[in-house]
Amino acid sequence: MSHLAEDLGLIMYWGFDEGQGSSTVEHISQVQDPIHDVFRSSELQQHDPQWRNGVVGSGLLFDGYSTYIAHTLDKNSIGSEVDSFSTLTIAVWVAPRSYDWGNEGKLTAIINRHHMERQQGYLLGMSRHGSWSFQVGLDTGEWKEVWAPAGYELPKNTWSCIHAVLDGDQGQLKLYLNGSEIACTNVPIGSRLVQADDTELLIGKNNHSSVLADVFQLQMFSGILDELKIYNQALTTEQITASYQHLLNIMPEGTHPQLPYDEIKLDRTPLLQDRHRPQYHASPPAHWMNEPHAPIYFNGQYHLFYQHNPLGPFFYHIHWGHWVSNDLVHWRDLPIALAPENDHLSPDGIWSGSATYDANGLPVLFFTAANNSLSPNQSVALAQSTYLQDHDSDLVQWTKYPEPLIMQPDGIGAFGDFRDPFVWKEDDRWLALVGSGIEDVGGVALTFSSENMLDWTYKGIFYQPDLQKYPYLGPIWELPVFLPLGIDQKGQQKHILLVSPVGEGADVEVFYWIGQWDKHQLSFIPDQEEPQLIDVGDFHFTGPSGMVDPKTNRKIIFTIAQGDRTSELEYQAGWAHNAGLPLSIYLREDGRLGIEPIQELQSLRGTKHVSFKKKSLHEANDILTSVQGDRLEIQVELQSSTAQKIGIKVRCTPDRAEETLLYYDRNDAQLLVDRTKSTLNPQEVCKGIQGGTLDIHDDPLKLHIYLDGSMIEAYANGLKSLTTRVYPSRTDALELELWSDGELEVISMEVWDMQSIW
Known part of the structure; x- marks a missing residue:
């Protein structure tokens, strides 16, 4: 924590220097604020929020859709003893990773405690393509905004030092970027900011964010924040310039801090522990892909x-x-x-x-x-x-x-x-x-x-x-x-x-x-x-x-x-x-x-579990009792003169409470998957029977199957594929079993472990 002259007016300060854990301290009140993050409470996996190197010490990486901080206000907080005040400065180092679309015209909040419709509180945030703004509700009944002009957007994957200043005594609302004033909007002289008393102070999340698909909060910050400070005074240009220059002076090269791309990029490492996530299929590091x-x-x-x-x-x-x-x-x-x-x-x-x-x-x-x-x-x-x-x-x-x-x-x-x-x-x-x-x-x-x-x-x-x-x-x-x-x-x-x-x-x-x-x-x-x-x-x-x-x-x-x-x-x-x-x-x-x-997929083969030819159904399944896995390659050739349906069960629990059946129906010439018992989790929607036409006449059924977490891909006789998803609830859904409704000859079968590509 720095001790410059302007810090005498400091009333809130998050240094984000913990570097680990799921909370961060607000230094003035010594309140430990929990960091809200989906993986703190997820039933699928649990790990701490992501910390990164900051401009000073460490910084906190916000994932763009679930990471935010709700600060518990106390008697030292602004507005706790008065309903309004005339001066306010917010300072923060910010490195955006992505920009929000600007849905409903709302800002992606860096920090806010506001209610725009009531003309109350304050909001510092970003909008489309890196534009940014400081907005306040005043006792004049107005909602006032100052915006960074074109050419002063906040660049992605780069540190920027920003200051937002309300000086009601002088009638000004200002923005500073990297120590220099870039925008000023007039407000009524003597006006005061009105507190949004029934609203939380949130970092990284808009108080009134849009909601998508009844689940996702939009206007959430994506990137790294560091050195977030709030002052109960309007810092002067000289103070802001000095503060910025002070940090430059302690940088190794005496220049604006650099941010290596690896520090801010989407990191796939935390998601590798998700047993449903495929490991040898191409995927984005995190988030959504089409x-x-x-x-x-x-x-x-x-x-x-x-x-x-x-x-x-x-x-x-x-x-x-x-x-x-x-x-x-x-x-x-x-x-x-x-x-x-x-x-x-x-x-x-x-x-x-x-x-x-x-x-x-x-x-x-x-x-x-x-x-x-x-x-x-x-x-x-x-x-x-x-x-x-x-x-x-x-x-x-x-x-x-x-x-x-x-x-x-x-x-x-x-x-x-x-x-x-x-x-x-x-x-x-x-x-x-x-x-x-x-x-x-x-x-x-x-x-x-x-x-x-x-x-x-x-x-x-x-x-x-x-x-x-x-x-x-x-x-x-x-x-x-x-x-x-x-x-x-x-x-x-x-x-x-x-x-x-x-x-x-x-x-x-x-x-x-x-x-x-x-x-x-x-x-x-x-x-x-x-x-x-x-x-x-x-x-x-x-x-x-x-x-x-x-x-x-x-x-x-x-x-x-x-x-x-x-x-x-x-x-x-x-x-x-x-x-x-x-x-x-x-x-x-x-x-x-x-x-x-x-x-080229053969390069991923690891341990070969089994390799055999010409076995009965019973003999083959005896051999398969030693095989378990959810990332496997399977090649099997099956023939029967009496059975109508022949195939293989995958992702089976030992008691068969969960299992997925891939099979061929000769009478209907159909390649099918039965997911009726694929999962016991009532939240999952991948269920039922699906498939389609495959005409192999009297040829043996040749299945080439890839299991990869929730992925199942079955290629049949070089003619059709059947791609599906399953999400077993139990971690022991790892067994295989050949299956038919009559006699079955297993002409050949091979099974390999498959290695991750990441």
Whole structure:
């Protein structure tokens, strides 16, 4: 704690120097304030709030959705003996990690004790894109605000020293940034701040925050706070400058304190103890993700991006998260690649898109720019790598082209539904598919063409199915993906079109057609009209993206594996959703789509638990009594001439109170999962039976299964997958058991432990 002259007026001070634990002391009153954090009381996992290096000693990291401090006021607190006062100064070092969207125009609170509607109290906080403000309720019946001007926003991942001053005696409301005055608003001379007596003093949480999904409080601070002080006087410019300079003088280099990115980045370590969280599937370090997208290979590395809300495990203010990998299996977290900014391009979200190469062979990103000030609010935009300047193979930095490249043409597509560009180069031009729909016709992919990647021309509808015949294809298509698939038996080049239907009546799955691509007419002609499914799980394999791997020429698709939990459980967990395993697709000799997990996944195999051939059901299950695990790879081949249903139970408790059954019904040609007994937790919603058609005729059933925490992915005979989620309540739900309703021959079986990729 410093002892400068201005500290004589100090009435509250949080130094956040504990460095550990779940409380922090307010030094003047010596009150120990508990740090409210979801993991202090979560039923899923428990650990302390996250502490980081501060500008002096340690600082406290606020997670953006659950971390806050409620201070217990005592007789030394401002306003405890009087209803109003004329001078107030708040000083704090702040390092934001993310900005709030600004829902309902409310500020993300740094510190506040206010009631705006009653014109009472004070609020220091942030809004969209780093803007910030100090606001007070005065005895004149006014609510007064002072805002930082443009160019003085609080930068992300950087320390800023801010002071907010009310000087009612002089009639001024001021802001200071890093020791310098940046804004002043006049208030009535002699006015006094009116206390919000029935309101808590909160740090990191707005007294009147918006609520999302009945669970999530918005306008909560994300980042690190340190050296938070409140004075009962209006500090002068000289005092504030001296205070800032004093701290600089004690810095090792005598300069503004630096903040290494590793200190403030989202940290996945605390969530690794969550037994339901997958460990060898790609996931954000914490919080929310939507679909992974825009895969691209460059300079020996694979890049994969994903839709991400860095504020918490809920769908809100979407950015592009970023992973990089040498092998498509072991991923590294990189800083957010694209974020909404205070511009006219995408201030309200960076939604899905794709990646391709420019004329120089450098990666570029095409994304959906969200700007709610426009109607329609969606357009296609471009971001270019800074590789030519920095030669960073991790491709951390991207520069957005300042204007939208493709606006929705008048009368083309469903108004306001125009998103998810999939871009590739064909000969000497670039082509783009954009997801949309046509009223009374249904979802469509629209085609655009460009000679230079900047000027685009609408070329028509790429493919339009019969909505009356297939109503589950919905009124809107998202995430169109178009890839060359292979040469068929007649020597014809086949392509695959994948889409994700949304809207009223849509079945939100990944549907596909195999067919021929007419590059002259820029249209697609499917071999059969009826769409097909890759995965027969229900809403756990969605959000497709894809690429042709330049190293191997494989066609690889990526998906989101939906978590399918309640908002309350996602709040407690601190994360929502993850990627599915990368999937190689190809054209089989019989003309059907072949699927298989990429071979690189074998690098994750650990202990091999069993390997046997030609056993009866009873013999095989005797062997399996020694196998336990919730992160396993299983390969099994089953045959029966008498049984109708054959399969395997996974995630079983010893008493079978919890179990999940994967099985094949030969009579109905169905691949199914029975989750009726998957969990005893009544809060979980992943239950029931789901599945779909798989025709393997009289062939043996070949299952390739991946268990990873709550994830179950089963690949059957190289033809279909079934992706699902289960959240057993018991920690002993680790056993396996083969199963059938008749005699069963186990042709072969192998089981491995799987290692974490993190």
